[in-house]
Amino acid sequence: MTIEMGTPEAGRLGDVTRVLAQWQHDDVPVQVHPGDIGWFWRFGAERTARATRTWSRGAELLAVGLLDGPDLLRLAFAPGTLREEELARRVAADASAPGSGVLPAGKVYVEAPAGALVRDLLAEDGWRSGEAWTLLRLDLGAPVPDPGVLVEEIGPERAHEWAAVVRASFDGSTFDGERWHAMAAGAPYADARCLLARDRQGRAAAAVAVWSAGPGRIGLIEPLGVHRDHRGHGHGRAITHAAARALRELGSSSVAVYTPSGNTGGVATYLSAGMERVSERLDLYRDTP
Known part of the structure; x- marks a missing residue:
């Protein structure tokens, strides 16, 4: 055949x-x-x-x-x-x-x-x-450190706020609340979470979406961004820890992320959160x- x-x-x-x-x-x-x-x-x-x-x-x-x-x-x-x-x-x-x-x-x-x-x-x-592209991965067999900041799981009523952080994290992004709702209506989102980290003043500082493939399988970070006005204060590391904790709760065996090797700041953030550089492709x- x-x-x-x-x-x-x-x-x-x-x-x-x-x-x-x-x-x-x-x-x-x-x-x-x-x-x-x-x-x-x-x-x-x-x-x-x-x-x-x-x-x-x-x-x-x-x-x-x-x-x-x-x-x-x-x-x-x-x-x-x-x-x-x-x-x-x-x-x-x-x-x-x-x-x-x-x-x-x-x-x-x-x-x-x-x-x-x-x-x-x-x-x-x-x-x-x-x-x-650099592959980074973290085994979720052991507990993940607490993010150390306030982290919220975002639902439909706060989609606009999560979307605003994503837009402010990536140059040229047009992501908005309407696209969040379209994403959340997709079949894969049943095993996903959107998280938002806040600074000490309560301002939205970083956002991440995590995607489980089911218990005992690799989970994915896509995307993860820190608002351009809140960089350099550890929010990237904090939201990475929050992402890993969420996937561990969903039963994922590990968390993986691919990022361009030229994104040295992003690679450094993931490494600082305990992820291991696995390979370059x-x-x-x-x-x-």
Whole structure:
């Protein structure tokens, strides 16, 4: 039976993320997480479905891709399939062909797990190493330090305040309360929490969303931001501790985050919170007319 690529209907996207959650284990390379799709869901279910690609053999889901922007494909593979040749060749061919409905012509990027055969095949086809990303992880088997600041779990009535901190944390962000509600309506948010840290004067200083993949599996931080007016006071470390504690309560085995290696401040914040630098991974890119 041949491997087929598809785009799920919005109503079936929850089924895809539930299978994807089952792939998140500490003994496999960190890859696209249900939380990545959950964060993308801020743009609505229909747009999220259009940005999702699946590769299946019959009814068996083998790989999931998220078009995290029109020029970036992020990939995840079912356990045991990282080096499966037929699957890798099909994914590589679809990623490389501008007419396949995956990536357009021009400069495009693929992010694939460490050790995946698709990385080797793309490199053989002329794809080059691109931006470096640092993976950090914290084992949640032991208790996590108290954040030391007031941390609140945010619900619909405070979505605007959480959104304002996110906007003030990332240059160019347009995140608002409406997008929070869209994100919270997505299937992955059933296993997610949004947290807000305040300074001693009660001002909102830092925000984070954490995504569980279920008990005994890797949890994800996406996003984490400190308001530009509150940096340099330990709020990043505090909200990281709060995120880890929340995922531990949800039963996650560990917490992971990927951040650009050039984001030295972000990397330093995660390290100061006790996370360990696990590895550095390069994405791949090609540039065609």
